[in-house]
Amino acid sequence: xxxxxxxxxxxxxxVAREALLDDAVRLFDxxxxxxxxxxxxxxxxxxxxxxxxxxxxxxxxxxxPHEEFPDRLEPNVLRExxxxxxxxxxxxxxxxxxxxxxxxxxxxTCLVEEYLDGTQPMLHDLALVPGEREAPEVLGExxxxxxxxxVTALAEPGEAATRREHAQLAWQEVESPRMTHEPAGVERARxxxxxxxxxxxxxxxxHGDLLSRNIVLDRAGSLGVLxxxxxxxxxxxxxxxxxxxxxxxPLGDARGLERLIAAHAAARGPALSAESVRFFELALxxxxxxREASAQDAASQAEFEGRLDALLAALETSGSGA
Numbered sequence: 504x505x506x507x508x509x510x511x512x513x514x515x516x517x518v519a520r521e522a523l524l525d526d527a528v529r530l531f532d533x534x535x536x537x538x539x540x541x542x543x544x545x546x547x548x549x550x551x552x553x554x555x556x557x558x559x560x561x562x563x564x565x566x567x568p569h570e571e572f573p574d575r576l577e578p579n580v581l582r583e584x585x586x587x588x589x590x591x592x593x594x595x596x597x598x599x600x601x602x603x604x605x606x607x608x609x610x611x612t613c614l615v616e617e618y619l620d621g622t623q624p625m626l627h628d629l630a631l632v633p634g635e636r637e638a639p640e641v642l643g644e645x646x647x648x649x650x651x652x653x654v655t656a657l658a659e660p661g662e663a664a665t666r667r668e669h670a671q672l673a674w675q676e677v678e679s680p681r682m683t684h685e686p687a688g689v690e691r692a693r694x695x696x697x698x699x700x701x702x703x704x705x706x707x708x709x710h711g712d713l714l715s716r717n718i719v720l721d722r723a724g725s726l727g728v729l730x731x732x733x734x735x736x737x738x739x740x741x742x743x744x745x746x747x748x749x750x751x752x753p754l755g756d757a758r759g760l761e762r763l764i765a766a767h768a769a770a771r772g773p774a775l776s777a778e779s780v781r782f783f784e785l786a787l788x789x790x791x792x793x794r795e796a797s798a799q800d801a802a803s804q805a806e807f808e809g810r811l812d813a814l815l816a817a818l819e820t821s822g823s824g825a
Contacts, residue, residue, distance in 0.1 A: 644770040744784045
């Protein structure tokens with residue numbers, strides 16, 4: 504069955520050519536390699552015009568907004584480009600894409616960056632040294648490296664200036680608006696969160712979506728982190744909560760959260776506690792329940808409600824976030 508033609512490939516090719524500003528290169532093999540909620544990722548092969556067939560080929564990635572988001576994404580794209588340029592010169596334990604430019608197109612502002620080579624592993628399979636540096640250690644170290652980045656010049660209007668402000672923003676989202684038919688667990692989550700607000704402190708740079716789809720691992724074992732669209736300042740416990748997601752055995756291990764926090768501390772990341780992670784896990788679960796209720800996806804809503812109930816039962820039994 505023939506593949507449906509994708510008009511985004513033409514946008515990606517034009518944008519890549521403008522970003523490279525080089526008539527001595529040939530572009531070919533434009534391929535969509537990822538689809539997100541607001542934009543698609545295209546990989547474009549680049550080769551010097553005079554190079555013989557079989558010469559090494561490099562690739563660039565063009566991030567093209569969906570047609571319904573042409574204007575709304577521009578500030579986020581420009582901010583993402585500034586952030587990646589800042590990270591490029593930093594001493595990090597992971598790779599980030601090098602920005603080649605931002606280009607206006609009929610789809611809005613597109614970000615063009617170098618392609619990071621590697622495969623996308625499942626998080627629980629992310630073991631660089633089996634039995635020693637497995638997923639919790641690798642990801643804890645990665646987050647610690649990010650969370651110690653100097654954020655002095657990164658603050659943007661409307662962002663959390665402290666960890667407490669970030670927690671308050673999460674609380675406000677949970678508190679209002681309320682669902683028409685609200686599960687009992689949601690109010691219990693509010694009660695626990697209200698009684699266990701995270702401590703205040705300086706904010707850290709957060710990735711905001713460090714999941715399998717945004718991680719690549721090359722043959723040398725070097726980790727690359729992609730898609731910085733959701734990066735923001737806040738409490739580092741939030742980045743850990745994105746990974747653990749209120750699961751009983753995060754990253755395939757009943758001690759997954761404990762190991763993540765230990766690895767984060769061993770790599771000299773800023774202090775964080777299991778209780779703070781639980782605060783943001785509850786906030787995320789309530790948000791996802793509300794999202795699925797709005798989408799009338801009863802199966803997904805029930806899954807998140809079950810996870811919320813199980814987490815609350817554990818928290819209410821232990822009396823803490825441990």
